[in-house]
Amino acid sequence: MLRRPGRVPAAVVGDAGIETMANEPIQGVSDLPGAELRIAAFAGSLRRASFNRALLHAARELAPEGMQIDVIEIGDLPLFNADVEAEGDPPAVEAFKAQLRDADGVLIATPEYNDGIPGALTNAIDWGSRLPGRSPLVGKPVALLGASPSQIGTARAQLHLRQLLAHVHARTLPSPELLIARAHEKFDDELRLTDEATRRVLAGLLTRFGHWITRERAAREADRALAMAGQR
Numbered sequence: 001m002l003r004r005p006g007r008v009p010a011a012v013v014g015d016a017g018i019e020t021m022a023n024e025p026i027q028g029v030s031d032l033p034g035a036e037l038r039i040a041a042f043a044g045s046l047r048r049a050s051f052n053r054a055l056l057h058a059a060r061e062l063a064p065e066g067m068q069i070d071v072i073e074i075g076d077l078p079l080f081n082a083d084v085e086a087e088g089d090p091p092a093v094e095a096f097k098a099q100l101r102d103a104d105g106v107l108i109a110t111p112e113y114n115d116g117i118p119g120a121l122t123n124a125i126d127w128g129s130r131l132p133g134r135s136p137l138v139g140k141p142v143a144l145l146g147a148s149p150s151q152i153g154t155a156r157a158q159l160h161l162r163q164l165l166a167h168v169h170a171r172t173l174p175s176p177e178l179l180i181a182r183a184h185e186k187f188d189d190e191l192r193l194t195d196e197a198t199r200r201v202l203a204g205l206l207t208r209f210g211h212w213i214t215r216e217r218a219a220r221e222a223d224r225a226l227a228m229a230g231q232r
């Protein structure tokens, strides 16, 4: 594959190193000047020794200055049931939605289950997508990651997740995608992300995400100002 000098290619981190999927350079680790971004991060896995949750802990460690990552859990959410919803959101759902609402962005690390995303993650997105017109996911910037012991590193799960997020009108970071293949070789026994190439791509992704959130927000504010000026 073609590699341009001076660029850190995105974004499949497999056993052969990093392979280029996008032409865009990943910015190096840098700060987000003036930003104070709160990111709510959750994994689609419920198991204790999850590579995907471990990835979020690595993200917290590698986040640029100006970005705080809060790792939250989705395991306490009941299965979505419209009858339950009609009686009022259970406390775990209320808390989850508030965490999404208060966040400047959301980071999701998904495993791949049967070529798609796990049911627990679909369930979290179902709750987060409610109610129509009041969903905390509408317009929310979201970045995706995924780790799997297989060779394809959650490629199909991330496509699936992008499709769901588009449907609920979240705004998903277009690139880079971070697909971690052979995850068992990238973490140590204590589930610390030890693979240097993966750490570098993850740090670049977080910086890009931070800049993107800031730019999207500025563009929205400019649109609003233009609309108001047009009404005068």
Ligand SMILES: Cc1cc2nc3c(=O)[nH]c(=O)nc-3n(C[C@H](O)[C@H](O)[C@H](O)COP(=O)(O)O)c2cc1C
Residues within 6 Å of the ligand: 043, 045, 046, 047, 049, 050, 051, 052, 053, 111, 112, 113, 114, 115, 116, 147, 148, 149, 150, 151, 152, 153, 154
């Ligand atoms: C029900 C089930 C289905 C799975 N399907 C896939 C799959 O389609 N592709 C894949 O790469 N791995 C698949 N796996 C393996 C997971 O990628 C692996 O268990 C991974 O470690 C789960 O993520 P976690 O470490 O964050 O829990 C599957 C695992 C389970 C339990």
